[in-house]
Amino acid sequence: MRVFPFSISWLKRKEGICFQLIFLYFIFFSSFFNTTYARDITNEDKIKASYVFNFIRFIDWPLNQRIESSKPIVVCVINKNNQFIKAFSPVVGKEVKGHLLTFRKISEPYDISKCHLLYIDKAEKNLISQLLPKIKKYNILSISDMNAFCSMGGMIGMVTKKGKVKVEINLSVAKAAGFKINSNLLEVATIVSSQ
């Protein structure tokens, strides 16, 4: 059985091939990230950024929140050290579902009313309790790479397990907010419910 190249154990076993595969993945992601990378951007950041981009492709916004065709999809990022914003730079200005992607960094007082998608960095775990009611209020698609994000009431979580980024979805929250998630995405994701 083929092991996903990001498996660390596999990387250790196949060091030679590992280098080649990393190089291939570099080419794969280069379609999304065609600018120079900052030294502090890790592969994981890149993957997570591409995942966020892909989530938009598999998810339909609620009818009452439908984004007008002429307007861009606003991706808001709460990330103090700007590292993740940089990771998004390759997909800035790209079209998804006929909309341009725009990125906006959110900081205090965390006005997210104009956001369609909110990415909360795992370092901002303390803001969850504060942000979740707002998210619910504005029907924003919430994504975070912090552990147990979905359990806490978030919609989509990206959990790194054994060097592999896994997707978790809190389907009930997403459904309640009116989001339609593509069954294909659900197949690759782990369904988590709120605690």
Added chain:
Amino acid sequence: MINIRFSIREKLILMIISSIIITLLIAISTISYFNIKNIKTRAIENITVLGDVIAERSTAALAFMDTLQAEKNLNALKHMKHIELACLYTNDFVIVADYKRPADKDIEQLKCLDKVENNLFKGVYKEHQLHWGAEIILDNSKIGFIYIVANDSFVFEEFYEGMEQYIIILIVVIILSYFIANRIQNFISKPILQLKNTAGKVAIKKDFTIRAEKSSDDEIGDLTDTFNAMLEQTEKYENTLIDQKEQLQLNQETLELKVKQRTNKLQILNDEITETLNQVESMQAQLIESEKMASLGGLVAGIAHEVNTPIGICLTASSFLKERYEQLQKAYKKDVMTQDDFEDFLTIVQDSSDMILKNIQRATEIVQNFKKVAVDQSVEDKRCFNIKDYFFEIIKSLNPKLKQHHHVIEVNSDDNLFINSYPGAFYQVFSNLIINSIVHGFESIDAGHISINVVCDESNMSIEYHDNGQGMSPEILNSVFEPFVTTKRNKGGTGLGAHIIYNIITQQLHGTISCCSEFGEGVMFKMTIPVVLCEGEN
């Protein structure tokens, strides 16, 4: 080679069935061809649908690099037994997941391609496999590729399923067509068979009064009419033929009778002719013998004539001597004999005895000469003789005849030419030739000239006999050697002379003879005789 004889009925059935089968086979082949084509097209459509579903389901797995999910999606293909291989690639042809149907050990395991080419997007049949590929699109963006390989056994399985139906149809059609053909062929074969049976009856019974029954108005009906017309004609001909045959038989019998009668007559005539021929041959032999005897008689007459003179002289001398002796004896007894008387008597005795002796010698000489010739004629033996001398002896023996005229005979030959041959034959030939010249050639000539020229080499002797007499007419010349040809039949000629010459030259001497003559120009006989030379007594 097996020679199968089919009846017309079987041929018709075979023709109908084979036509149906061939048509059906062509139809089935055409349908099968398009069927296979359709099956292949459908297979491409099916694999496209299948591939599209797999691709669609694998978008998230590709987008989120979920290998497990990708493989899970591909593993769903294990239920499709024709699918041999399926591969999922990223946009950069990195294989994310693959599915391989477990293969037999001796079959080489298929491998994912390094790259999915555009030509595979429509499906490609290659080495009994269908290769198909497609791009995986998510939100109008290409996120990867899918590549599927299916074996084409399903094409044949589906085809064979169809074929089973076709075979059943084919069998049913053959059976049905046999029954239909069997019924249909009757329309054609029945009238033909009827015609055949009629023809058979006519042939067996030799009855030309039988007529075929016309059962249809088609070509076979026409054939029946023609056949009947032919029978009618044949019947007429047969009747005529029988009449002619009878007439012929009668004629033949008459002819045979006539031939028999003629044969008998001919046989009788033939017997008569044979008898006559025998008589003629016998007469001819007798005549030849008579001729020989006549020749011998002539010879004897010649001898008698020649001897007559010296014998007469002797008789006269001896009579005179006796008369003178009686006169002297009378005178002596009367004792009146004188010395003169005695002396006269002595002179007379001397003269007479001389005369008698001389003439007796002459007669002896003549007899000696003629004896030779006579012996040669009567004894058919070979001996060695000088040819020139022998010619002179022949001439001498003919002197009684020659003396009556002034003919000259010239013999030109080598004086020392001796040959071992039959002198009697030469006598016969040349005495006849000379007598013929005297009797015929010199009939009105007193001083004729005959020349005999002899030339001889080691084995052949050539003799030319030539006279300057009156010659022969062409008619006589043409048949000169045939028997009984003569111009003097009423004057003692037998017409056998030249025939005897011819027989002696050709049969006894084994030579050749030819004659040439022109009327008034004399005659020439040319003879060539094979001879053996010998040493004569000098």
